[in-house]
Amino acid sequence: MKHKNSCKKRIAVISPKREISMFFELEATACGCPVRVFSAPPEELSEFDLVVLDLAAGYCFSQSDTCRIVAVSADGKKPDQHRFDDVWEWPISIETVREAYEGTTSVKEETVASSESNPTIYFLPEQENTVVYRNQTIALTSSECLVLKLLADRFGEPISRTEISALFEGTQGNLADVHICHLRKKLEAPFGVRLIETVRGQGYCLKANAIYLS
Numbered sequence: 001m002k003h004k005n006s007c008k009k010r011i012a013v014i015s016p017k018r019e020i021s022m023f024f025e026l027e028a029t030a031c032g033c034p035v036r037v038f039s040a041p042p043e044e045l046s047e048f049d050l051v052v053l054d055l056a057a058g059y060c061f062s063q064s065d066t067c068r069i070v071a072v073s074a075d076g077k078k079p080d081q082h083r084f085d086d087v088w089e090w091p092i093s094i095e096t097v098r099e100a101y102e103g104t105t106s107v108k109e110e111t112v113a114s115s116e117s118n119p120t121i122y123f124l125p126e127q128e129n130t131v132v133y134r135n136q137t138i139a140l141t142s143s144e145c146l147v148l149k150l151l152a153d154r155f156g157e158p159i160s161r162t163e164i165s166a167l168f169e170g171t172q173g174n175l176a177d178v179h180i181c182h183l184r185k186k187l188e189a190p191f192g193v194r195l196i197e198t199v200r201g202q203g204y205c206l207k208a209n210a211i212y213l214s
Contacts, residue, residue, distance in 0.1 A: 010034045010036070024097065030120050055074070056074060119134070122211050129145040131187075133208075140183075156206075159203045
């Protein structure tokens, strides 16, 4: 296939499966790449630099298409290698995806480094009190989400127990520690990581980037 001399820095993700499309969409967002998601191949691909195609969506691309097309095989079948620039077996490693994405964008190095050094939590607009972390959809209570958003909005800054508890004015008990404990069980324990740091004498600090998807 021919390739553009100038990069348009846009990615298309084509898949009828939400699990697959969300994975590639979230990683594109983390890399700073503009991305559009389709359930079926669009008629026009010229605006994109890289197309990630789930073979379950079908395809009918012309040899004149100048974008790079990567096929994703989720059923173990081997497609015709000559039709695509690369073929990925699902599930695919994050490292492979990011290498492909970063090779097609001019994202500043410090932005990429930041996304790799700190994990990312995604807030989903269509699912209230739901976040995605490490490609896992995690349901929170409304109060847990409220605390997490407070920490996320002030990334890297310690938030005192008093300020966290003030979110629930009129209630009793040490709600700050209770909610932090619940968040740790859902966001830390399953992955063996520490996202919420206890800062002695100051409170709690979130050690993860947060992205609000629109």
